[in-house]
Amino acid sequence: xxxxxxxEALRRALDEELxxxxxxxxxxxxxxxxxxxxxVTAGLWQKYGAERVRETPIxxxxxxxxxxxxxxxxLRPVVEIMTINFILVAMDQVVNHAAKIRYMxxxxxxxxxxxxxxxxxxxxxxxxxxxxxxAWFAGCPGLKVVAPSNPADAYGMLKxxxxxxxxxxxxxxxxxxxxxxTMPENGDFTVPIxxxxxxxxxxxxxxxxxxxTVQRALRVADRLGQDGISVEVIDLRSLRPLDVDTVVESVRxxxxxxxxxxxxxxxxxGAELAARIQKACFDDLDAPVERVGAAEVPMPYSKPxxxxxxxxxxxxxxAARSLLRECGL
Amino acid sequence: xxxxxxxxxxxxxxxxxxxxxxSFREGDVIAEIETDKATMEFQAYDDGTVLxxxxxxxxxxxxxxxxxxxxxxxxxxxxxxxxxxxxxxAEPEPEPATSGSDPNxxxxxxxxxxxxxxxxxxxxxxxxxxxxxxxxxxxxxxxxGKGSGPxxxxxxxDVERALxxxxxxxxxxxxxxxPATGPAVSAPAEGDEVRELxxxxxxxxxxxxxxxxxxxHFYVSSEIDMTRALQLRKELNEALADSGEKVSVNxxxxxxxxxxxxxxxxxxxxxxxxxHVYHAHAHVGIAVALDDGLIVPVLRDADTKSLRxxxxxxxxxAERARAGKLRQREIEGGTFxxxxxxxLGVSAFAAIIxxxxxxxxxxxxxxxxxxxxxxxxxxxxxxxxxxxCDHRACSGADGARLLQTVKRHLEAPTLLLA
Numbered sequence: 001x002x003x004x005x006x007x008e009a010l011r012r013a014l015d016e017e018l019x020x021x022x023x024x025x026x027x028x029x030x031x032x033x034x035x036x037x038x039x040v041t042a043g044l045w046q047k048y049g050a051e052r053v054r055e056t057p058i059x060x061x062x063x064x065x066x067x068x069x070x071x072x073x074x075l076r077p078v079v080e081i082m083t084i085n086f087i088l089v090a091m092d093q094v095v096n097h098a099a100k101i102r103y104m105x106x107x108x109x110x111x112x113x114x115x116x117x118x119x120x121x122x123x124x125x126x127x128x129x130x131x132x133x134x135a136w137f138a139g140c141p142g143l144k145v146v147a148p149s150n151p152a153d154a155y156g157m158l159k160x161x162x163x164x165x166x167x168x169x170x171x172x173x174x175x176x177x178x179x180x181x182t183m184p185e186n187g188d189f190t191v192p193i194x195x196x197x198x199x200x201x202x203x204x205x206x207x208x209x210x211x212x213t214v215q216r217a218l219r220v221a222d223r224l225g226q227d228g229i230s231v232e233v234i235d236l237r238s239l240r241p242l243d244v245d246t247v248v249e250s251v252r253x254x255x256x257x258x259x260x261x262x263x264x265x266x267x268x269x270g271a272e273l274a275a276r277i278q279k280a281c282f283d284d285l286d287a288p289v290e291r292v293g294a295a296e297v298p299m300p301y302s303k304p305x306x307x308x309x310x311x312x313x314x315x316x317x318x319a320a321r322s323l324l325r326e327c328g329l
Numbered sequence: 330x331x332x333x334x335x336x337x338x339x340x341x342x343x344x345x346x347x348x349x350x351x352s353f354r355e356g357d358v359i360a361e362i363e364t365d366k367a368t369m370e371f372q373a374y375d376d377g378t379v380l381x382x383x384x385x386x387x388x389x390x391x392x393x394x395x396x397x398x399x400x401x402x403x404x405x406x407x408x409x410x411x412x413x414x415x416x417x418x419a420e421p422e423p424e425p426a427t428s429g430s431d432p433n434x435x436x437x438x439x440x441x442x443x444x445x446x447x448x449x450x451x452x453x454x455x456x457x458x459x460x461x462x463x464x465x466x467x468x469x470x471x472x473x474g475k476g477s478g479p480x481x482x483x484x485x486x487d488v489e490r491a492l493x494x495x496x497x498x499x500x501x502x503x504x505x506x507x508p509a510t511g512p513a514v515s516a517p518a519e520g521d522e523v524r525e526l527x528x529x530x531x532x533x534x535x536x537x538x539x540x541x542x543x544x545x546h547f548y549v550s551s552e553i554d555m556t557r558a559l560q561l562r563k564e565l566n567e568a569l570a571d572s573g574e575k576v577s578v579n580x581x582x583x584x585x586x587x588x589x590x591x592x593x594x595x596x597x598x599x600x601x602x603x604x605h606v607y608h609a610h611a612h613v614g615i616a617v618a619l620d621d622g623l624i625v626p627v628l629r630d631a632d633t634k635s636l637r638x639x640x641x642x643x644x645x646x647a648e649r650a651r652a653g654k655l656r657q658r659e660i661e662g663g664t665f666x667x668x669x670x671x672x673l674g675v676s677a678f679a680a681i682i683x684x685x686x687x688x689x690x691x692x693x694x695x696x697x698x699x700x701x702x703x704x705x706x707x708x709x710x711x712x713x714x715x716x717x718c719d720h721r722a723c724s725g726a727d728g729a730r731l732l733q734t735v736k737r738h739l740e741a742p743t744l745l746l747a
Contacts, residue, residue, distance in 0.1 A: 283456045283457065283460045285456045327455070328477025
């Protein structure tokens with residue numbers, strides 16, 4: 001076990017998969033010599049050459065489409081979209097093609113494509129570059145959507161995604177790239193898609209989160225723990241398929257649940273989970289399901305306003321305390 | 330079934346005064362309903378016609394359950410509500426948002442009872458709290474509106490408290506129904522008959538268990554020489570003979586008690602949630618035995634009323650108590666109770682306090698006995714009394730002083746006329 005950054009964990013997974021399987025190749029803007037905007041592909045262009053680490057024009061629709069075609073023909077492309085905000089111009093490729101080809105071809109052709117892309121906010125990148133849109137894709141049958149929260153899961157899930165025979169949207173997070181964590185040295189370490197993780201056990205309240213918000217939730221849990229409140233943190237890891245069972249099991253234990261996410265709450269991950277939870281464990285709830293998400297505005301540029309719009313720890317903590325107060329705790 | 334008393338959980342239809350097909354006007358009494366405390370008149374909220382009676386004379390229904398369907402004369406009634414099911418399914422309302430459209434179920438509007446002054450608390454319970462209560466057999470209705478959650482929602486923590494710390498919270502005991510039979514009794518023996526308790530008897534069972542298990546009782550007894558009081562009563566009754574009014578021994582005791590209570594504020598206060606509530610006026614409950622059960626009408630402001638007024642009011646209350654005609658407000662708000670079993674010849678007994686009152690006076694028979702008066706043995710009319718006190722509200726000395734004053738006023742009864 002050694003401490004690595006989330007960024008390095010991803011790089012290592014890409015490196016090992018490129019090395020393991022000659023069908024794996026990378027595509028994206030400035031991922032070669034420049035090593036990618038967030039340096040996730042550092043050293044790979046030098047190591048594997050321009051044919052397997054392919055630079056693309058600034059044309060997401062084009063290179064996502066190219067990735068889909070390559071995948072249909074049997075390769076295993078890993079396409080980097082610089083941030084999830086830019087995937088919008090490739091929406092038709094993702095939703096109408098990658099997600100539907102296996103179905104529309106009667107199961108004869110799959111699309112073993114991985115799209116890696118970071119979301120998140122907090123660096124004053126303003127309205128168009130600060131979004132967390134993963135919930136939009138998680139609502140689309142035919143796609144798998146994952147959003148690991150720590151280096152080990154990033155490593156293990158990227159490997160699983162690359163080896164998966166269907167399209168996987170692999171959501172990273174700008175703030176997570178520098179987060180460090182332990183990671184097994186074992187190159188065969190993988191993490192299954194569709195299995196949530198109990199990141200911290202507790203009895204009084206469940207906080208469900210994914211991606212960077214898990215880190216926030218863990219810090220909130222620590223703070224509440226100092227006041228004697230025992231918080232369980234569920235790291236969803238995958239949004240589609242969604243591991244409802246793990247969430248339900250936790251809620252049955254704690255009877256109280258808060259879903260936190262970096263995207264907007266409306267029609268978000270929390271909305272979906274609230275529906276699943278009330279259906280599966282209505283009789284276990286001590287209070288309505290609580291949600292914390294980004295303010296329902298385009299992300300402001302101004303730093304104070306950006307902080308006001310983000311679902312910071314302080315807001316998650318306040319919502320948790322309010323929910324617990326409703327329960328007499 | 331409307332809420333006609335603060336504590337009722339179900340009601341029994343004494344009798345319907347309007348039958349199916351009868352029309353009525355707003356304010357008409359359409360039924361008499363026996364609550365846990367009294368028989369109440371149920372007045373119509375609106376004009377209408379009784380289309381169907383769901384809960385018949387003598388039958389019992391839970392609070393909020395439909396007891397009848399009313400509407401326009403001749404209106405068709407769907408079959409569904411014939412069963413005594415909760416209201417929702419029975420209401421063929423096209424627009425769920427409106428209430429009161431026809432035909433509506435008599436008990437459906439959550440409006441407070443016409444005479445009851447209790448506001449209907451909605452029972453808000455979190456799902457897990459409800460499930461825990463169900464599992465534990467805990468009745469949450471007494472906690473309605475008092476939970477820790479928003480709008481008094483009862484949450485898990487409240488149920489845990491109710492289940493776990495009943496002894497530590499005497500002012501809010503877990504509202505568990507007392508067992509109908511003593512703990513040692515198991516199955517009824519052959520020939521025994523098991524009967525459901527009337528709502529009133531259930532309330533008595535619950536309240537007395539609550540009191541005796543959570544209120545720290547102590548007792549102070551005294552013997553009162555009633556010779557002069559009986560003489561006074563005789564003279565008064567002779568003087569009042571033409572008016573038809575009559576003063577009873579009990580009226581003398583009520584009068585003496587009321588006077589004593591306002592003189593001893595420390596024996597005339599209630600212990601409520603860690604505070605003492607000092608009562609400005611003596612509202613004296615008078616226990617009235619019924620064929621099976623008892624009821625305690627309250628003679629209000631007894632400290633400000635003359636003996637004669639007390640006599641008239643007490644007689645009226647007792648008569649209506651036996652007839653089941655007391656109004657809710659006449660059986661509430663007592664600050665003291667007199668329980669008199671003198672007419673049954675008992676020589677001594679002690680009574681259970683009726684919370685939140687803090688004292689109750691148990692009065693036994695007045696018996697002729699030799700007494701020493703001015704150094705000589707004489708025949709005295711001796712009445713034995715025992716005052717039960719809540720030690721959280723008053724000390725032994727407080728209780729003794731109260732009793733001493735009662736005794737002084739009865740033994741020097743001109744004070745009763747003061």
